Amino acid sequence: MNQPLIALLRGISAAIVSELIVTLHAAGYPDITAAHHPVFYNLDLDGTRLTALAARAGITHQSMGELVTGLIGLGYLARQPDPADGRARLIVLTSKGQGAVRTARKAVADIDQAWFARLRDAGLHGDIQGAFAAALQDARATPAWTPEIPGKK
Secondary structure, three states: OOOOHHHHHHHHHHHHHHHHHHHHHHOOOOOOOHHHHHHHHHOOOOOEOHHHHHHHHOOOHHHHHHHHHHHHHOOOEEEEEEOOEEEEEEEEEOHHHHHHHHHHHHHHHHHHHHHHHHHHHOOOOOOHHHHHHHHHHHHHOOOOOOOOOOOOO
């Protein structure tokens, strides 16, 4: 089957997130789903405004708000005043959320290594991560590239 590169990369991305969710469930976080990934992925350790989370994830403010509200209800996130602007609120990790993120970060390294092994077994050789990083850097240098959202730490 000859699929376009974007379909293959999206499929790999979805599989990696699925593996991460399985790991989180096994580690005692059974209520986290793949839909929550954009929240955790785009959240700064010291908190992030909802508007920035939505922009980084490429989803609407309303959709991100629903995800965040759900994660607050599950005990992973909280809202607190932004020290830089008392009128604004930051979305921050609770201790439960911090534990989930620590678990996820440890799991990501193992998942990455497993995928590098799969790609080598499929015929790719050399520094796969370096090659992907270089290709992405090259793409970002082209005039057609849409810049990342400023403020992502």
